[in-house]
Amino acid sequence: MTAARPIRVLVCEDQELVRAGYVTIFGAQPDFEVVGEAGNGHEAVDLAQRLRPDVVVMDIRMPLLDGIEATRRLAGPDVEHPMKVLVVTTFNVDEYVYEALRAGASGFLLKDAPPAELVRGVRTVAAGESLLSPAVTRELIGRFAGRLRPATSTGQPSGALATLTPRELEVLRLIAAGLSNAEIAAELVLAAETVKTYVSRILAKLDLRDRVQAVVLAYRTGLVSTETGQHS
Structure with missing residues (x-):
């Protein structure tokens, strides 16, 4: 071998x-x-x-x-x-x-x-x-993403995010909050493999390379709060 x-x-x-x-x-x-x-x-x-x-x-x-x-x-x-x-x-x-x-x-x-x-x-x-360490993600991304003007301040999908289903948007919000796949699975009462599939689908739909880019996009579009770093 x-x-x-x-x-x-x-x-x-x-x-x-x-x-x-x-x-x-x-x-x-x-x-x-x-x-x-x-x-x-x-x-x-x-x-x-x-x-x-x-x-x-x-x-x-x-x-x-x-x-x-x-x-x-x-x-x-x-x-x-x-x-x-x-x-x-x-x-x-x-x-x-x-x-x-x-x-x-x-x-x-x-x-x-x-x-x-x-x-x-x-x-x-x-x-x-x-x-992405969850605690560090909330601390850093939440604080500094606010320097960018979000595309929306309502937390509602706009632009590319409009292609996501409600469940995919929910998963994206949790990714942006710094949760791991296992934590997302527990939060939504889903199998870990199901969450992994959702994550892959989200990245493909939004033409993103990885979770890091997904987090940045979630903050830039206002899907999550730039004041607290928490998902809306």
């Missing part, structure tokens, strides 16, 4: 000690391979484009080119073959996180997350899923 290919990770972090810590944590995983390290944004973009890692772990604040712009160049809407970028940040720079998600990040974690959570986060993103 052929062994599974390891998850190839590129670590982008300007603080050498922090970067070394990430490399040590990832290097200790039997299914990980650290393919490179970058200390600034330009180096991050260059290495990522040359090495094509499975996951780019990206700090937001980096010299020469910040992590938001680096993420946009690697995973933005104009990138033909977008990469999976996991942004790692701290609460004192949380104003940048919403922009990082809009730039194409597959998710984000806090820098003080325990090693096991960081490893799990990389595996989640590598598997093609987005990573």
